[in-house]
Amino acid sequence: MTTILERYEQLHAASERLHQRALPLFPDGVTHDIRLFTPFPLYVERAQGAHKWDVDGNDIVDLVMGHGALLLGHNHPQVREAVAQQLGRGTHYGASQELEIEWAERVQRLIPSAELVRFTSSGTEATMMAIRLARAFTGRDTLVRFANHFHGWNDNVVGAPDREGVHPHALGLPDGTLANVVVIPQNDPDVLRQTLQEEEVAAVILEPTGAGWGTIPLDPAMLPLLRETTQEAGALLIFDEVVTGFRVAPGGVQAASGVTPDLTTLAKILAGGLPGGAVVGRREVLSIIELKDSGKMDFARRVPHQGTFNANPLSAAAGNAALDLVATGEPQRDATTLNQTLVRRLNEAIRDAGIAGCAYGHASMFHLILGAECPPPVDDFTWNWQNQPSHRVPVMSGNVSLALRRGMINEGVDLMDTGGMVSAAHTEEDAERTIAALRRTIAQMKEEEIL
C-alpha cells in the first residue's frame, strides 16, 4: 500500500526540489507561517479561475484562494484588465491620485461604518492602526480581544495569556504590551460584561464570524451585545473584517447583522488580490490622524500614519475593479450557494464513512472536523455554536489534519488548513471533485488507521 505521505512525495518531486533551494534562504523555507507544510509545501506556477497548477503540472482545485483575497477567483478578466491598464501608466507616483478617491468612495458606499477611510498596505497594519486610534481616542490603554481570534502579527494581537492560561504568550513581546491586552473567551456574555466593568477598556476587537475565519463560530447574539456593552463602557468596538468584509455580504458582517462598529479593518478582497488594507470608521476617531493646520508631525496631538505603498496605484486599480463586481452581490450569492451544497455533501461523505466529524460553514467559507465529535448541526451547514466557549470545541488531532490536507492535495484539492474559501469562480464540478477527494482521502486515512 502506498501511504498518503509516499504518494504526496511521488506526485510533487519538483516542489520538493524547490523546497530544498528555499531552506537555506528562509526560516522553515517559507515566507508565511501557514505556507509551512510537512514534508514540504506545494510550489505553484500559475492560476486561473478556481484552479492552480503546481510546478509538477498537477491541476488543483484551489480552496485557499489567496488566503481569502480572491472572492472573484484567480485572474478575473476585469481585475486583470484594470491592473494591466494601470501598469502602462506607472506603479507609484509618490503623490495623490484619483484612483484612491474612487477606491475610498466605493468602500464608503459599501461598508456602513466607513465615514472616513485610511488605506494601509496590509491587514496587519490596519489592525495595528485601529488599535492605536482607539487608544488615542479614548485615552485608555487596555485592548480586549477574544481567544484564538486572528488579527495579523502586530504586537497587540499576536498572543497574550488569557485568564485561564489557554492562550499562549508569544515570544518577543514586551511585558508592557501584554499587560495592556486582555484575552477572553468569545461566546461568554458574562465575562465580556465583567471585563468591560472592571477594566478601563479602549477597544474590543474581534473577527465578527468567530475565531480563525469562523473555525470556532461566534454566537451571532454576541454582536448586538458587544455594541451595547462597549458603548455603555465608553470603549470602541472594532470589527476585523479583513476576511469577512465584502465576502459575507457586500457590506461585510456589519451590513448583514445591522451592527455597526466604531472602526473596521479591511484587506484581502478590498484590493482585488493585490496587497492592500484599510482602517475605516467614525469620522471623529479617524480624524485623529489629521495634521489639521499645524502642518507639523505633531505626535502629541495626533496619530501619525505613513506607508510607502498605501493606496498604491496597482492595488487601487485592482480594488476598484473588484469592488464594482462585489457591489452587485452576485459573487457572494454564487459562492455561498455553492458552498452550502458543498458543505451538505461533505457532511454526507463523513456520515457515509461512519466516522466522527462534521463540515460547517458561513457564507462562502467552510471548515472540516474529522475524528472528533461535533455538537449537533442546526441544518447541516450551520454549526450549533450556543454554549461553546472558544476553548471548548472539538479539536482535530495534528496527525489527522496533516493527513487530511496532504491526502486532499494528492487528490487535486488544496484546502486552507482544514477548511476552504469558495469563490464565485468555483463550479459544481469543482465541488464534485472536492467531495470525491474527501471520500477517497477518508478511505485512505482509515486504511492507514489515522481515522
Ligand SMILES: Cc1ncc(COP(=O)(O)O)c(C=O)c1O
Ligand atoms: C481576520 C484577519 N485579520 C487580519 C489579518 C492580517 O492581514 P494581512 O495578512 O493582510 O496582514 C488576517 C490575515 O489573514 C486576518 O485573517
